[in-house]
Amino acid sequence: MKLSVIYDSKTGNTKRAAEWIVEGMNEIEGTVARAFSVEDFDPDFIKESSGVVIGCPSYAALMTPNMRSWLFSEAGKLGMAGKLGGAFATEQYSHGGGELIIQSILTNEMVFGMLCYSGGGSCGAPVIHLGPVGINDNVEKYNGMDNYRDNFRVYGRRFASKAKELFG
Numbered sequence: 001m002k003l004s005v006i007y008d009s010k011t012g013n014t015k016r017a018a019e020w021i022v023e024g025m026n027e028i029e030g031t032v033a034r035a036f037s038v039e040d041f042d043p044d045f046i047k048e049s050s051g052v053v054i055g056c057p058s059y060a061a062l063m064t065p066n067m068r069s070w071l072f073s074e075a076g077k078l079g080m081a082g083k084l085g086g087a088f089a090t091e092q093y094s095h096g097g098g099e100l101i102i103q104s105i106l107t108n109e110m111v112f113g114m115l116c117y118s119g120g121g122s123c124g125a126p127v128i129h130l131g132p133v134g135i136n137d138n139v140e141k142y143n144g145m146d147n148y149r150d151n152f153r154v155y156g157r158r159f160a161s162k163a164k165e166l167f168g
């Protein structure tokens with residue numbers, strides 16, 4: 001079973017988060033997961049994927065123009081309908097809009113006809129309501145991307161387990 005994680009990233013935080021999700025996914029037997037930037041992706045691998053997770057930084061509490069444009073111009077060509085979908089975000093501030101970005105990505109995924117999954121409260125701790133959010137190292141001394149590594153990995157594992165259950 002193939003899974004894809006697609007991200008936009010200028011300064012590397014969202015790319016790191018994508019790679020951590022892939023790490024978690026690949027811990028589930030039978031999974032081959034890969035991460036792709038919106039600027040350099042393998043359409044065939046994505047088309048063959050049973051699930052796709054999409055992630056983006058918060059820019060003024062919105063998804064980036066790059067991601068918006070990718071969702072409009074590219075994602076529709078990749079056979080997204082019926083795939084398991086998930087979303088994640090990174091931000092600078094604890095209340096910097098990450099969950100709004102996740103919500104709008106999930107909305108786009110539903111429009112494509114994807115089946116959206118976060119695990120929610122059903123998987124216990126760490127409880128991930130809509131999707132994982134990582135906060136960068138720049139401002140808040142109690143934050144930093146490394147603190148979120150386990151959340152992204154666990155999310156990747158949960159997503160891959162659900163995809164395996166649904167699609168084998």
Ligand SMILES: Cc1cc2nc3c(=O)[nH]c(=O)nc-3n(C[C@H](O)[C@H](O)[C@H](O)COP(=O)(O)O)c2cc1C
Nearest residue numbers: 009010011012013014057059060061091092093096
């Ligand atoms: C133009 C711009 C707008 C941003 N707006 C926000 C914001 O509204 N809230 C926030 O928490 N962080 C904001 N950030 C910070 C980024 O979301 C954060 O650094 C993110 O992790 C960057 O991801 P990347 O390293 O993958 O590019 C902004 C950054 C840029 C460049």
